[in-house]
Amino acid sequence: RKEVEQDPGPFNVPEGATVAFNCTYSNSASQSFFWYRQDCRKEPKLLMSVYSSGNEDGRFTAQLNRASQYISLLIRDSKLSDSATYLCVVNKGYSSASKIIFGSGTRLSIRP
Amino acid sequence: GAGVSQSPRYKVAKRGQDVALRCDPISGHVSLFWYQQALGQGPEFLTYFQNEAQLDKSGLPSDRFFAERPEGSVSTLKIQRTQQEDSAVYLCASGGTENTEAFFGQGTRLTVV
Numbered sequence: 001r002k003e004v005e006q007d008p009g010p011f012n013v014p015e016g017a018t019v020a021f022n023c024t025y026s027n028s029a030s031q032s033f034f035w036y037r038q039d040c041r042k043e044p045k046l047l048m049s050v051y052s053s054g055n056e057d058g059r060f061t062a063q064l065n066r067a068s069q070y071i072s073l074l075i076r077d078s079k080l081s082d083s084a085t086y087l088c089v090v091n092k093g094y095s096s097a098s099k100i101i102f103g104s105g106t107r108l109s110i111r112p
Numbered sequence: 113g114a115g116v117s118q119s120p121r122y123k124v125a126k127r128g129q130d131v132a133l134r135c136d137p138i139s140g141h142v143s144l145f146w147y148q149q150a151l152g153q154g155p156e157f158l159t160y161f162q163n164e165a166q167l168d169k170s171g172l173p174s175d176r177f178f179a180e181r182p183e184g185s186v187s188t189l190k191i192q193r194t195q196q197e198d199s200a201v202y203l204c205a206s207g208g209t210e211n212t213e214a215f216f217g218q219g220t221r222l223t224v225v
Contacts, residue, residue, distance in 0.1 A: 034213055043216035088153055099168055100214055104154040
């Protein structure tokens, strides 16, 4: 079993739709969580951090459920520019080492 | 520049050739990571440095892969006797402290022919 698992998609939704991705992680000691966005042939870039209380940034909402060890990302009123691969990222951060683990990514395609 | 810089951006190597990929992290960043990303996949962890210390190299796929960061800043990923399955994008990332985000370079696209 991979340490971080995501539904690979692709998700193909119309502009304006709401779409949600989930991600599960296996190490209960993991300390911090992120969603990254990766455009085709580009490097991953931070979309948002994920906090236990849940956090929102415009049309994007991230949630963390430590008990069930999953992270979610909700995108409301999707735009064509949201088309990308979304990577779930877990930072294990144990002792003095910090190992950032990526999921394989969920591909999202927004159609007009 | 202020970001993570990787060179070369593209590298074509003949099978069996040795290659060296360079990463210049953001100045002052303690953590440095190397990842391998195959087409259509997420980045796979290779190795991690904290300053000059290589704290985790569990992701290196074979003993042909070697990474160093001798002065705690620039890092080099070396691949000896390259094979076709080594073809991928190699991403370098740096971060300030534990549990903070990592910033990525644009990657080196390695093609082994």
